[in-house]
Amino acid sequence: MVDKIKVNNLCCFYGGKEVISSLNINVVKNEILSIIGPSNSGKTSFLRTLNRMNDMNVNFSRKGNIFLDDENIFDMNPENLRKRVGMLFAMPIPLPMSIYDNISYAPKRLGIASNRNMDEVVEKSLRDSSLWDEVKDRLNSSAIKLSGGQQQRLCIARILAIEPEVILFDEPCSGLDPISTAKVEEAMLKLKEKYTIVLVTNNVKQASRVGTRTAFFLMGELVEIDNTAKLFVSPRDKRTGDYITGRFG
Amino acid sequence: MNFKLNPKLSQKIAYAVLFLSTILVIIPVLIIVFNIVKNGYSAISWEFLTTMPKDGMRAGGILPAILGTLSIVLCAIMITLPVGVCAAIYLNEYAKDNLLTRIIKLAIVNLAGVPSVVYGLFGLGIFVMLLGCGVSIIAGALTLSIMELPVIITTARGALNSVPYAFREASWSLGVSRWQTIRHIVLPNALPGIMTGAILSIARISGETAPILFTAAAFYVPHLPKSMFDQVMALPYHLYIISTQIPNMPKNIIFGTALVLLMLVLSMSLIAIVARIYFRKIRKW
Numbered sequence: 001m002v003d004k005i006k007v008n009n010l011c012c013f014y015g016g017k018e019v020i021s022s023l024n025i026n027v028v029k030n031e032i033l034s035i036i037g038p039s040n041s042g043k044t045s046f047l048r049t050l051n052r053m054n055d056m057n058v059n060f061s062r063k064g065n066i067f068l069d070d071e072n073i074f075d076m077n078p079e080n081l082r083k084r085v086g087m088l089f090a091m092p093i094p095l096p097m098s099i100y101d102n103i104s105y106a107p108k109r110l111g112i113a114s115n116r117n118m119d120e121v122v123e124k125s126l127r128d129s130s131l132w133d134e135v136k137d138r139l140n141s142s143a144i145k146l147s148g149g150q151q152q153r154l155c156i157a158r159i160l161a162i163e164p165e166v167i168l169f170d171e172p173c174s175g176l177d178p179i180s181t182a183k184v185e186e187a188m189l190k191l192k193e194k195y196t197i198v199l200v201t202n203n204v205k206q207a208s209r210v211g212t213r214t215a216f217f218l219m220g221e222l223v224e225i226d227n228t229a230k231l232f233v234s235p236r237d238k239r240t241g242d243y244i245t246g247r248f249g
Numbered sequence: 250m251n252f253k254l255n256p257k258l259s260q261k262i263a264y265a266v267l268f269l270s271t272i273l274v275i276i277p278v279l280i281i282v283f284n285i286v287k288n289g290y291s292a293i294s295w296e297f298l299t300t301m302p303k304d305g306m307r308a309g310g311i312l313p314a315i316l317g318t319l320s321i322v323l324c325a326i327m328i329t330l331p332v333g334v335c336a337a338i339y340l341n342e343y344a345k346d347n348l349l350t351r352i353i354k355l356a357i358v359n360l361a362g363v364p365s366v367v368y369g370l371f372g373l374g375i376f377v378m379l380l381g382c383g384v385s386i387i388a389g390a391l392t393l394s395i396m397e398l399p400v401i402i403t404t405a406r407g408a409l410n411s412v413p414y415a416f417r418e419a420s421w422s423l424g425v426s427r428w429q430t431i432r433h434i435v436l437p438n439a440l441p442g443i444m445t446g447a448i449l450s451i452a453r454i455s456g457e458t459a460p461i462l463f464t465a466a467a468f469y470v471p472h473l474p475k476s477m478f479d480q481v482m483a484l485p486y487h488l489y490i491i492s493t494q495i496p497n498m499p500k501n502i503i504f505g506t507a508l509v510l511l512m513l514v515l516s517m518s519l520i521a522i523v524a525r526i527y528f529r530k531i532r533k534w
Contacts, residue, residue, distance in 0.1 A: 051422065053418065053421065053422060056418075056421070058345060058346065079424050079425070079426050080424070081424075082421065082422055082423065082424040083423075083424030084424075086422065086423065086424075087422040089415070089418070089419070089422070091415070093415045093416065093418070093419040095416060095419060095420070095434060096416070096438060105420075105423070105425075105433070106420075106423035106424065106425055109423075109425045109426075109429045109433065110423075110424055110425065155419075158423065159423065162423055162424060
């Protein structure tokens with residue numbers, strides 16, 4: 001087991017208010033780490049710190065360090081970091097352009113693929129996100145016209161096109177119906193073989209279905225982290241048990 | 250005495266007051282347009298639009314004034330649009346909320362409130378005399394462009410703001426830099442709004458008189474402008490001259506000139522409206 005991400009004593013603040021307090025956690029290579037917890041428990045703040053999307057927020061500040069392959073992410077160029085740590089948002093955000101352009105957008109800007117093999121990159125990304133069969137005949141139509149679930153898988157394909165090492169999922173199915181959710185989860189399980197995944201979810205069942213390990217956050221603290229099967233069957237902390245059985249949250 | 254209005258009656262009164270106020274807005278516009286068209290249409294002819302003035306401007310056409318206004322306004326917008334859009338991008342996309350930003354924003358607000366004749370004097374002092382442009386197209390254009398800068402910045406910022414923040418986040422999250430995001434996501438989607446603002450600005454500065462009074466406009470120039478450093482005749486100033494300074498001026502020429510200026514401004518606004526409708530239709534989100 002190799003640690004892909006290591007978090008050392010991370011504290012995060014929004015305008016002086018502590019939202020994550022001295023967090024120590026690791027993410028193992030090629031696992032899906034699910035993070036569950038009620039709202040305001042710091043899950044999303046943690047995720048947005050992992051690829052430094054919080055840098056854009058002027059009220060945000062933090063202490064402590066995060067290492068990606070033993071390299072401190074706060075010493076890295078944020079653009080290089082985000083190329084290695086992709087992020088999927090809660091609401092699907094297709095860019096206002098065609099399906100093809102949505103996927104070729106980032107590789108073009110980052111100079112990853114030349115125009116000649118762009119077709120291959122687009123096809124491979126769409127296949128890996130299980131969307132290819134549904135859109136292969138209309139790659140030039142607008143991405144906005146896709147259904148919610150298709151849009152979310154398009155956003156996954158867009159991340160795959162830049163070949164990241166880690167993918168962060170921020171409640172990726174909160175706006176989707178059960179069938180679309182199943183498709184996104186299916187894509188996630190397939191991706192695990194090549195990528196390391198951190199999944200924040202409000203859906204406890206989703207964590208139990210796809211998570212290799214599961215972490216429970218409460219009020220900015222990591223209460224418990226364990227193998228998913230073990231955490232769901234015999235949680236060590238009473239609060240974890242209460243949450244997963246639906247007694248609060 | 251306890252006087253209380255019947256709620257149905259008060260509703261009727263409120264409705265009447267609001268409706269009449271709205272009508273009051275339209276009436277002056279209609280009267281102005283009607284008056285100008287009625288008195289001026291007889292002067293409009295191909296010859297009026299395409300020849301030089303004759304007989305001390307009492308006859309002939311107004312071509313030099315039309316060309317003068319067009320050249321000043323086009324020059325002005327070519328200067329003010331790039332500068333204004335760049336400033337708007339900086340303020341909207343990069344600037345952090347600190348003292349400098351606040352001073353800049355305050356300056357923009359104040360710049361918009363300065364009376365136009367003050368810009369005219371400023372242009373006279375800086376461009377005409379200090380920089381030695383003389384009374385010329387370029388001096389007038391620079392003066393107008395400084396006057397229009399706050400408007401361009403404000404409309405451009407509105408257009409940039411209308412592009413959803415989520416698009417920027419999506420782009421950043423893929424490792425794309427801020428500038429590339431602006432260049433490839435924000436600007437293309439803000440362009441319709443920026444263009445509409447620019448066209449409306451053109452319409453507005455076409456009718457400005459005071460800023461070009463000391464910096465560009467001439468009473469009479471016997472030839473068409475040849476270079477940026479020529480004095481020119483301009484429609485608004487020409488209108489002022491023929492209506493106040495020349496005795497026995499035929500009335501229809503005065504109103505005809507006003508009609509041409511009005512059509513110029515209105516057609517610009519019309520283009521802006523059509524463009525806005527068109528861009529709204531093809532917008533993809």
